[in-house]
Every structure is written in structure tokens, then in C-alpha cells.
Amino acid sequence: MLHRLRQWLSPDLAIDLGSANTRIALFNQGIVLDEPTVVALQNGSRKILGRGAAVGKLARQMLGRTPDSISAVRPIRHGVITDFELCEAMLRHFVQKAAKQSPGFRPRVLVSVPQSITSVERRAVFGTAERAGAGSIYLLESAKATAIGAGMPISEPLASLVCNIGAGTTEVAIFSLGETVASCSTRIAGDTFDDAIVDWMKQRFGLKIGRQTAENLKREVGSASLQTSERATEVNGLDAMSSVPRKVLVTTGEVRQAIMAPLAKILSGIRQVLEQCQPELVADLADTGMVLAGGSALLPGLDDFFSEQLAIPVLIAEDPEQTVVRGLSICSEHLNEWQSSLFSIHNS
Ligand SMILES: Nc1ncnc2c1ncn2[C@@H]1O[C@H](COP(=O)(O)OP(=O)(O)OP(=O)(O)O)[C@@H](O)[C@H]1O
Numbered sequence: 001m002l003h004r005l006r007q008w009l010s011p012d013l014a015i016d017l018g019s020a021n022t023r024i025a026l027f028n029q030g031i032v033l034d035e036p037t038v039v040a041l042q043n044g045s046r047k048i049l050g051r052g053a054a055v056g057k058l059a060r061q062m063l064g065r066t067p068d069s070i071s072a073v074r075p076i077r078h079g080v081i082t083d084f085e086l087c088e089a090m091l092r093h094f095v096q097k098a099a100k101q102s103p104g105f106r107p108r109v110l111v112s113v114p115q116s117i118t119s120v121e122r123r124a125v126f127g128t129a130e131r132a133g134a135g136s137i138y139l140l141e142s143a144k145a146t147a148i149g150a151g152m153p154i155s156e157p158l159a160s161l162v163c164n165i166g167a168g169t170t171e172v173a174i175f176s177l178g179e180t181v182a183s184c185s186t187r188i189a190g191d192t193f194d195d196a197i198v199d200w201m202k203q204r205f206g207l208k209i210g211r212q213t214a215e216n217l218k219r220e221v222g223s224a225s226l227q228t229s230e231r232a233t234e235v236n237g238l239d240a241m242s243s244v245p246r247k248v249l250v251t252t253g254e255v256r257q258a259i260m261a262p263l264a265k266i267l268s269g270i271r272q273v274l275e276q277c278q279p280e281l282v283a284d285l286a287d288t289g290m291v292l293a294g295g296s297a298l299l300p301g302l303d304d305f306f307s308e309q310l311a312i313p314v315l316i317a318e319d320p321e322q323t324v325v326r327g328l329s330i331c332s333e334h335l336n337e338w339q340s341s342l343f344s345i346h347n348s
Contacts, residue, residue, distance in 0.1 A: 010105035014328035019168030024098040025329035033098045036060035055090045078168040078187040079114035080121045091132035106135030110332040112142040116185035139343040143173035149327030150291045150317040159281040165296035182276035184269045190296040192262040200258035207237035222255040225301025289313030293323035
């Protein structure tokens with residue numbers, strides 16, 4: 001009864017604070033916010049535009065096409081906070097938007113963090129969440145949140161292999177009996193694919209394009225596998241020599257070539273995780289396979305690519321970009337059960 005009253009006055013929040021997107025789920029209500037992790041500032045100032053409201057979707061519209069007087073900033077890079085002040089202001093805005101809190105009450109929040117986070121970076125997340133209005137704060141590694149969100153049987157004496165490829169980090173882990181048996185966290189993910197496309201367009205076509213155009217190109221015709229049907233799209237850019245606008249036609253095969261180097265690095269990270277494991281557990285994976293999550297799991301053919309290279313089945317989680325926040329949400333509804341997996345601090 002008391003628990004229900006507290007949830008009514010100040011509902012628990014599960015927050016996936018991602019490099020590209022922030023997602024918030026509320027106790028018993030599911031995902032209530034899904035917005036880009038971006039804030040828009042007046043140039044030369046630290047003030048967020050629109051009296052603090054130019055964050056998320058509104059700020060994203062400004063990214064890449066901002067007038068000279070406005071800059072759009074992502075306060076999280078590779079899964080860790082790089083600009084505390086802006087991250088705090090953004091988070092406060094998102095928390096207020098996600099749930100009405102009764103005066104005097106601070107919500108309990110559960111936030112995902114990369115496995116490779118340092119103790120200093122972890123303290124920064126606690127501090128930022130606290131100043132943004134959180135009461136008790138719990139942190140959970142995003143690989144474990146992914147496995148929970150994907151409904152994997154991580155407490156059983158079986159190997160469960162998960163790979164979450166977001167925008168700024170790739171988190172790979174094998175779980176068995178509730179413990180992390182082997183893991184790897186790299187800063188190669190969707191943003192790296194976009195950078196690789198920018199570089200490749202310059203080398204191959206002598207065309208300069210921005211990151212946003214590269215991301216659109218990846219989403220429109222990108223693929224990781226030869227089995228995906230070939231598509232093509234026209235890309236606008238600036239001629240690298242003459243600086244005049246120019247268009248080129250880019251195909252699926254060309255985007256695949258552009259992102260192959262970062263993809264190979266992610267593959268090598270997964271292989272390293274497999275090598276850290278006992279042969280019996282790795283043998284389980286021939287049946288259980290790997291679950292792929294994170295927004296980059298939406299890249300067509302990524303499951304076929306990993307499946308061919310690793311010779312195990314690969315499944316894409318349902319709504320893969322939401323797997324982490326789903327896992328956090330499940331965890332926040334059963335906090336006692338997952339206590340041993342969490343880092344926490346408590347404020348009144
Ligand atoms: N259809 C698609 N094809 C390829 N990539 C996609 C597609 N849709 C989204 N992405 C990529 O997914 C990434 C965003 O994923 P996600 O929202 O899981 O990241 P994040 O949680 O913000 O980042 P991180 O967990 O790394 O901090 C971006 O790089 C985006 O380009």
C-alpha cells in the first residue's frame with residue numbers, strides 16, 4: 001500500500017542515458033519518453049535556448065543545420081557524460097516531462113552505464129542525476145539491462161551472449177548463473193559507422209558530407225551483409241576540391257565497404273569475449289546464439305553478418321533500441337531481486 005502511494009506521489013524512473021538518445025520508462029507505465037540526447041545553445045553562451053526547453057527533439061532539428069548563432073551539443077559521448085552542466089539541465093527537463101513529481105518528493109531512478117565506466121565517471125552520473133532531482137540512484141550496466149530487457153535466461157546455468165551496438169558504445173557480455181562471465185566494451189558503434197562513411201565519401205567520390213548526411217545514408221541504403229538487396233540513393237555534398245555543391249549516387253555495397261573496418265573491430269571484440277570463456281559455455285552458444293540490440297542492430301543484414309562470421313544463431317531483440325530501457329524498467333520494478341547487480345546511493 002505504502003509502495004503504491006509512493007509510486008503515485010513520485011513514480012520510479014528507469015533512464016537509458018544514451019550517447020544519441022535518452023529513453024525513460026515509468027513504474028508500471030512503460031516507455032514515456034524517447035528523445036535525442038541533444039541540447040541547443042546560443043553560440044558563446046552556456047544558456048540553453050527557449051528558456052531551457054531546446055533539448056531533445058527540438059534541439060535535434062537544429063543539429064547539422066544550425067544558423068551561425070546557434071550550436072547543438074551532445075552532452076554524452078561514448079556512453080559517458082562529457083558536459084555535466086548541460087547533461088544535468090537536459091536530464092532535469094526530461095524528468096519533468098516524463099513524470100509529474102509531487103513537491104518535496106524525489107523519485108528513485110535507475111540509470112544504465114557502460115561496463116567500462118570508471119569510478120570517476122560513475123560518480124559523475126550519480127552527481128548529475130542527483131542535481132537533476134533524483135532521490136535514491138541506482139546504476140546498472142547496460143549489457144545486463146539489455147539481457148534482462150531481451151528476456152534472456154541469465155540466471156540459469158547456460159551461456160547468454162548479448163551484443164548491444166548503440167551510437168557511442170558497443171557492449172558485449174556473456175552471462176551465466178546471474179554473473180558476468182566475460183565482457184567487452186568498445187567505443188566503436190553507430191557514430192563510428194557515420195564517421196567511416198564521411199571519410200569514405202571523401203576518398204571515393206571527393207565529396208565532403210556532414211555526419212547527419214552520413215547517418216541518413218546508412219539508414220537509407222546501409223547493410224552489413226551481401227545477402228541484403230542492393231539499393232541506391234542520391235547524396236548531396238560539397239566537392240572537396242572546388243567547394244561547389246555536387247550530387248553522387250551511392251549504393252548499398254558502397255556503404256557496406258565504408259563501414260566494414262569498424263564492423264570488423266566489433267566482430268573482433270565479440271571473439272575476444274568468446275575466447276575469455278570456458279569451452280563448455282561457448283558450446284552452449286551453438287544453440288542459444290547471440291542476441292543483438294541497440295539502435296545499430298536495425299542495420300539490415302547485421303544479424304546475417306555476425307551469424308556467418310561466428311557460426312552461431314543471431315537474433316535481433318524486439319524493438320532493439322528500447323531493450324536497455326525495458327531491462328531497466330523490469331529491474332526497477334523488482335529492485336530487491338537485482339540489488340547485487342546495482343551500484344547505488346540514497347538521498348532523502
Ligand atoms: N535503421 C538503422 N540502420 C542503421 N543504424 C541505425 C538505424 N536506426 C538507428 N541506427 C543507429 O543507432 C544508433 C542509436 O542507437 P541507440 O539509440 O541504441 O544509441 P544510444 O543508446 O543513444 O547510444 P549508446 O548506448 O551507445 O550510448 C545511431 O548510431 C543510429 O544511427
